[in-house]
Each structure stands twice: as structure tokens, then as C-alpha cells.
Amino acid sequence: MGRTATNATAVKHSLPKARTGIDGLDQITGGGLPRGRPTLICGSAGSGKTLFGIEFLVRGATQFGEPGVFLAFEETPEELAQNVRSLGFDLEQLTDEKKLAVDYVHVERSEIEEAGEYDLSALFIRLGHAIDSIGAKRVVLDTLETLFGGLSDTAVLRAELRRLFRWLKDKGVSAIITGERGDGTLTRQGLEEYVSDCVILLDHRVNDQLSTRRLRIVKYRGTVHGTNEYPFLIDENGISVLPITSMGLAQEASEERISTGIAPLDTMLGGAGVYRGSSVLVTGTAGTGKTSLAAHFADATCRRGERCLYFSYEESQSQLVRNMRSIGLDLEPWLKKNLLVFHASRPDAHGLEMHLAVLHKLVEKLEPHSVVIDPITTFANVGSSREIESMLIRLIDFLKSRQITAFFTSLTRGGNALERSESGISSIIDTWMLLRDIELGGERNRGLYVLKSRGMSHSNQIREFLLTARGVEIKDVYVGPEGVLTGSMRLAQEAREQAVALTRQQEIERRQRDIERKRRSVEAQAAALHGQFEAEQEELMRLIEQEQAAANSSLLDRERMAVSRRADNPIQVSASPQIPTVRRK
Amino acid sequence: MKAKKQSPPSLQEISATAVADPDVWELRLYVAGQTAKSQAALANLKKLCEAKLPGKYKIEVVDLLVHPHLAKGDQIIAIPTLVRKLPEPIRKVIGDLSNTERTLVGLQLRPSGS
Numbered sequence: 044m045g046r047t048a049t050n051a052t053a054v055k056h057s058l059p060k061a062r063t064g065i066d067g068l069d070q071i072t073g074g075g076l077p078r079g080r081p082t083l084i085c086g087s088a089g090s091g092k093t094l095f096g097i098e099f100l101v102r103g104a105t106q107f108g109e110p111g112v113f114l115a116f117e118e119t120p121e122e123l124a125q126n127v128r129s130l131g132f133d134l135e136q137l138t139d140e141k142k143l144a145v146d147y148v149h150v151e152r153s154e155i156e157e158a159g160e161y162d163l164s165a166l167f168i169r170l171g172h173a174i175d176s177i178g179a180k181r182v183v184l185d186t187l188e189t190l191f192g193g194l195s196d197t198a199v200l201r202a203e204l205r206r207l208f209r210w211l212k213d214k215g216v217s218a219i220i221t222g223e224r225g226d227g228t229l230t231r232q233g234l235e236e237y238v239s240d241c242v243i244l245l246d247h248r249v250n251d252q253l254s255t256r257r258l259r260i261v262k263y264r265g266t267v268h269g270t271n272e273y274p275f276l277i278d279e280n281g282i283s284v285l286p287i288t289s290m291g292l293a294q295e296a297s298e299e300r301i302s303t304g305i306a307p308l309d310t311m312l313g314g315a316g317v318y319r320g321s322s323v324l325v326t327g328t329a330g331t332g333k334t335s336l337a338a339h340f341a342d343a344t345c346r347r348g349e350r351c352l353y354f355s356y357e358e359s360q361s362q363l364v365r366n367m368r369s370i371g372l373d374l375e376p377w378l379k380k381n382l383l384v385f386h387a388s389r390p391d392a393h394g395l396e397m398h399l400a401v402l403h404k405l406v407e408k409l410e411p412h413s414v415v416i417d418p419i420t421t422f423a424n425v426g427s428s429r430e431i432e433s434m435l436i437r438l439i440d441f442l443k444s445r446q447i448t449a450f451f452t453s454l455t456r457g458g459n460a461l462e463r464s465e466s467g468i469s470s471i472i473d474t475w476m477l478l479r480d481i482e483l484g485g486e487r488n489r490g491l492y493v494l495k496s497r498g499m500s501h502s503n504q505i506r507e508f509l510l511t512a513r514g515v516e517i518k519d520v521y522v523g524p525e526g527v528l529t530g531s532m533r534l535a536q537e538a539r540e541q542a543v544a545l546t547r548q549q550e551i552e553r554r555q556r557d558i559e560r561k562r563r564s565v566e567a568q569a570a571a572l573h574g575q576f577e578a579e580q581e582e583l584m585r586l587i588e589q590e591q592a593a594a595n596s597s598l599l600d601r602e603r604m605a606v607s608r609r610a611d612n613p614i615q616v617s618a619s620p621q622i623p624t625v626r627r628k
Numbered sequence: 629m630k631a632k633k634q635s636p637p638s639l640q641e642i643s644a645t646a647v648a649d650p651d652v653w654e655l656r657l658y659v660a661g662q663t664a665k666s667q668a669a670l671a672n673l674k675k676l677c678e679a680k681l682p683g684k685y686k687i688e689v690v691d692l693l694v695h696p697h698l699a700k701g702d703q704i705i706a707i708p709t710l711v712r713k714l715p716e717p718i719r720k721v722i723g724d725l726s727n728t729e730r731t732l733v734g735l736q737l738r739p740s741g742s
Contacts, residue, residue, distance in 0.1 A: 146700060148703065148705060149703045150703075150705060154718070154719065154720055155720045155721070155722055155734075156719070156720065156721045156722070156730055156731070156733055156734025157721075157722055157723050157730065158721050158722070158723040158724075158725050158726070158727040158728075158729075158730035158731040158734055159665075159668075159669070159672075159723030159724035159725050159726035159727050159730075159731075160665055160723055160724045160726070161665065161706040161707060161708065161709075161722045161723040161724070162665070162706065162707055163705055163706055163707070164660045164692070164706075164707040165658060165660065165692055165699050165704040165705050165706055165707045165709065166705040166706075168660060168692045168693070168696045168699055169696065169699045169700060169704070169705070171696065172696035172697060172699070172700075190705075194706070194722075
């Protein structure tokens with residue numbers, strides 16, 4: 044949208060222009076065709092000249108309030124109306140509303156005899172009358188060269204054409220003159236000689252049975268214009284020119300992260316998934332689950348309530364929906380809500396540029412938040428790898444400029460190094476995931492790893508990628524002495540480790556029991572020792588008591604004896620013998 | 629041999645019947661204003677008709693500057709244009725009719741060969 048804004052400011056400084064209303068053309072011409080001047084549209088038969096003219100008039104009449112005159116030299120008004128009805132242009136209604144006048148000029152050499160001098164004033168009068176009758180601002184002459192077939196005096200004709208273009212300019216109408224492409228010249232009769240302001244060349248090329256329509260502005264005086272060849276489409280909405288060029292590296296980088304739809308994969312990608320507006324590539328050999336990853340990504344987009352545009356070049360919509368259901372992913376509700384839009388076509392349905400044009404157009408129309416292209420490698424059938432690279436760079440630039448997250452899958456053909464991306468686009472991809480086969484122990488399993496992911500610390504681990512009935516699962520793989528273990532070998536390894544853990548657990552329990560037993564025996568021994576000690580202490584106490592008793596009785600005996608002996612000195616009663624007191628607990 | 633020779637109607641035969649046709653010739657001359665070419669054309673036409681179709685012709689002059697819408701009906705692109713409305717089929721001769729030979733051929737008044 045930024046482009047249109049810059050164009051609008053450019054318009055002020057350059058020629059006044061008449062907008063064509065043709066998708067994309069106003070963009071590359073910086074606002075339309077020169078107002079009040081003739082423009083030459085040339086091209087070979089069937090390149091879309093007449094349609095271009097009609098659309099210029101119809102859009103002018105319906106969108107810009109500028110009525111137009113179509114001077115047809117080749118087809119009658121009825122034929123014209125019929126030819127463009129399929130494009131939704133109702134010429135008869137426009138004619139009734141006085142927004143359009145179609146005049147059929149029939150020039151038949153066999154009916155006309157030339158006898159003497161003449162000029163083409165009558166043609167001017169007819170055109171002038173038609174212009175005045177509806178106040179036309181636009182005129183299409185399709186194609187003047189028929190006059191050269193009908194009249195023999197080319198000198199007069201050339202002089203009259205020069206006068207006609209002068210006259211058209213004086214009238215101030217924006218005119219389109221169509222001309223058949225000549226051999227080595229833009230038009231057979233050299234009309235480009237008279238129309239010097241703007242010349243547009245339409246081309247319909249067929250390469251390898253694939254047709255591509257292209258448009259090029261040969262010259263446009265006094266204005267800056269795109270000089271490339273732009274592909275254009277003719278479909279039910281008329282012409283759309285697709286100004287698809289590399290837009291340079293000025294895109295805003297979003298900080299927002301979005302999920303890939305697979306939680307463990309988000310974890311691998313720095314824990315939060317990929318950046319919004321980035322480009323994601325999944326490469327892998329056949330059957331490694333690229334489409335399943337893409338479908339999960341699409342599902343995640345729709346889950347956020349955003350729109351996903353899914354270009355499927357190998358599977359039809361119903362086939363893909365059915366297949367995804369088998370891994371527990373139901374895309375049907377998103378299709379019903381129109382959040383998921385499929386565009387399934389065969390790559391050889393058009394040329395490469397046309398594919399890009401279709402992509403471009405659909406993206407413009409549907410404004411999705413993410414786009415899936417599955418797979419990009421099928422384009423190899425319709426273009427060389429250099430062409431594919433150029434196309435993808437332009438596509439990625441285009442998507443990035445709109446903050447659309449792109450998800451591409453790419454098939455690595457057998458025999459190629461896995462890290463070699465088929466179309467050499469790896470350097471323009473932000474996040475590149477690789478799915479690979481791991482053949483081990485007589486089975487084939489899928490491994491996934493993140494090869495690169497700009498702007499985040501991603502996992503460098505190879506993970507096992509499983510497709511189950513409940514969706515995609517990502518498992519840790521075992522890295523043992525024999526290498527990476529996957530599948531049943533991983534399961535065996537898991538069992539082995541479980542057995543080892545069990546044994547260790549049992550060992551610990553056994554030791555715990557041992558120590559408990561020991562503790563108990565120590566306690567028992569301690570109790571026994573204690574008992575013995577108490578017994579000994581008891582014995583000692585008894586002895587002491589006996590000793591005291593004996594001492595007391597001997598003292599009494601001596602007193603008694605002294606009394607009986609009538610001794611002089613009173614007997615000194617000696618202190619009782621010191622017996623250590625035994626402290627009892 | 630003779631019958632075969634006569635079977636495709638030749639230009640001579642057509643012009644012979646035309647000349648033999650006693651009906652009035654309806655001629656229409658389209659001009660755009662009083663230009664030298666238009667006046668020359670009208671003068672040349674009158675002279676020719678007097679010589680070839682005395683009393684059997686009718687000339688109508690249409691000025692397209694006055695009636696521009698009439699150009700469409702007869703598919704006029706050049707000025708001046710002479711249209712032979714009758715006898716049918718319609719014939720057109722463009723130019724100032726200064727080339728009498730070609731005018732006669734155009735109007736099928738005289739075989740081009742003789």
C-alpha cells in the first residue's frame with residue numbers, strides 16, 4: 044500500500060493521468076494512461092488488445108464516471124457485447140445508460156471504389172458525433188489498421204491518421220489505439236510513429252506448450268514507469284497485471300512469534316515458534332511428512348482465527364482433507380468457515396509466471412495471514428531452477444511486505460544431498476527444517492531437525508518425528524554408541540534403560556533393607572549390653588549395702604563390748620566408710 | 629461451351645441489366661461542408677449522370693456536418709462518398725469522382741474492360 048501512496052505523490056509532479064481501473068496497471072504506470080492523449084496498445088493476434096480497450100472504457104464508465112466510445116473496425120457491437128459478457132461487462136446496459144457508445148465501422152474493399160481525391164472526414168465526424176452524444180472522455184479505436192486493408196491510398200491514410208491523432212488530442216480524450224504486431228516492428232503499419240506518448244506491448248508467449256501473457260510499457264513520455272515485462276491474467280474479472288518485482292530489502296520485521304501447530308516443534312524453535320511474516324521451508328525426501336507439517340501449520344493459523352491460503356500442487360482438496368483426518372487433523376471446519384482456502388492445481392496448468400500471477404492475485408483478494416505452498420519443487424516441471432529461484436524470491440518479497448508468513452515444502456529427490464535445497468533458495472529462507480529418513484535396524488523412521496532459524500536460539504537436536512492418529516508427535520531420539528536410535532530400536536533402548544533403572548531401584552531397596560536390619564541388630568546388642576551393665580550395677584549396690592550393714596553392726600558390737608568392758612575412753616565412732624554413690628539412671 | 633460461358637453472371641451482364649433497368653437511379657452523395665472536393669464531386673457526378681442516365685437519376689446530397697448521425701447508417705468513413713442506393717446492391721465510390729473511368733466501374737455503369 045505504501046507503493047500506491049508514493050505513486051499518488053508522483054502523479055502530482057508528472058502528467059495528468061486517466062486511471063484504467065485495471066488491476067496493477069495503474070501501479071506500474073504511476074497512475075494510469077496519459078490523460079487527453081492517445082496510447083498505443085500493440086500485440087499479436089489474441090494477445091488481449093480488444094479486451095484491454097473494452098476494460099479501459101468499462102472501468103472508466105463505471106468507476107471513474109468517464110463515458111467512453113468504442114470504435115470497432117473488426118467486430119459488431121453485438122459480437123463485442125457477447126465476447127465480454129463472460130467477464131461481467133454488460134455493454135448493452137452501459138450503452139442504454141449512455142455511458143458507452145459502440146460504433147462499428149465496416150470497411151470492405153470490394154464494396155468501395157476509389158475515384159479521385161478523398162479524406163477521412165466522415166470518420167472524424169462519426170467519432171466526434173459519438174463522443175459528443177454521451178460526453179465521452181475516453182475513446183478506443185480497435186483497430187485502425189483495418190483501414191489499410193480497406194483503402195488503397197496509403198499516402199492519404201497516413202496523412203489522415205496523423206490528423207486523427209492530432210484531432211483526438213485537441214478533443215482532449217484519453218484514447219487507446221490498438222495495433223497488430225508487425226514483423227520486427229511494433230505495429231504492421233507503423234502506428235507507433237504517430238502515437239508518441241505511451242506505447243504498451245502485449246505479448247502472449249508459449250514456451251513448452253505453456254502460455255504466459257506479458258505486458259511491457261515500451262515508452263511513456265514524461266513519466267517514470269516500470270520497464271519490466273509484467274505477467275498479466277485474463278480471467279472472469281478481466282485483466283489483472285501483476286507488478287511482481289523484487290521489492291528490495293526494506294520489509295518490517297515482526298517481533299511476534301506464531302506457533303507451527305506442533306508444540307514440541309515450537310519448543311525446538313526457541314520455545315515460541317516462528318516469526319510472523321517469515322518464510323519457513325521444510326525439505327525432505329518422499330513420505331517424510333512434509334504435507335502433514337504444512338497442514339498442522341495451516342491448522343494453527345486457522346485456530347488463531349486467521350486465514351490461510353493453501354496452494355496444493357500435488358493433492359486435491361478432498362484428498363488432502365481425508366489424508367489429514369487419518370492423522371487426527373480435521374480441516375473441514377476451517378474450510379466451512381472460509382478460514383482455510385485451498386487452491387489446488389497442477390503445476391503444468393500454466394507457466395511459472397502465471398502461477399506467480401495467480402498466487403499474487405489470490406493473496407491480494409483473500410488477504411491471508413499465512414500462505415502454504417506444497418510443494419515448490421513441482422515448479423521444476425515448468426521452469427528452470429534459475430527461473431524458479433527468481434519467482435520464489437519475488438514471491439517471498441511480496442509476502443514479506445505484507446507480513447504474511449510463508450510455509451513452503453520442498454521435495455528432495457533421491458540421491459541429492461539433503462542440505463541442498465532443490466531450487467537454491469535456502470539463503471532467502473528464514474527457518475529451514477529438514478525431515479529425513481533414518482534407516483536403522485531394518486526399518487525406516489522419520490527424523491526432524493532445524494537446520495537454521497534466523498533470529499532465535501533453536502534446538503540443534505535431531506528429533507524423531509512420528510505421525511500418529513492423534514497428530515504429529517516429536518520424540519527425543521537416543522544417541523547411543525551405535526548412533527541415533529529411532530523407532531523400535533529406540534523403544535528397545537527405552538526398555539533396556541527401564542530394566543537397568545529397575546535393577547538399580549531393586550538394589551537400592553535391598554540395601555535399605557540391609558541397613559535396617561543392621562540398625563535393628565545394633566540396637567538389640569546395645570539393649571543387651573545395657574541389661575548386662577544394669578545387672579552388674581545392681582550387684583555392686585547390693586555389695587555396698589552389705590558392706591555398710593556389716594560396718595554398722597561391727598560398731599554396735601564394739602560399743603556393746605566397751606560398755607561391757609567398761610572402758611575409760613568413750614569410743615570414737617569412726618565415720619562410715621566412703622562408698623561411691625552409684626548414680627542410677 | 630456457350631452455355632457454360634454464360635452460367636456465372638459476369639460484370640457485363642449485371643451492368644447490362646442495370647442499364648436496361650428503366651427504374652430511377654437513387655444516388656446519395658455524402659459531403660462535409662462546401663469543400664472544393666465536395667463541389668468537384670457533385671459537379672462530376674451531375675455531368676456523368678447527364679451523359680449516362682439522362683432523366684433516370686436522383687441525386688441526394690447529405691452534408692454530414694449538418695447530419696452527423698447519418699454517417700453511421702451507410703458506413704461512411706471518407707468524404708466525399710457516393711452511394712448507389714438503387715438499383716441494388718449498394719455500391720460506394722469514394723473521392724471527388726475526377727476519375728470518370730473508376731466512377732463508372734464503381735457504379736457499374738460500364739464494363740471496366742471495354
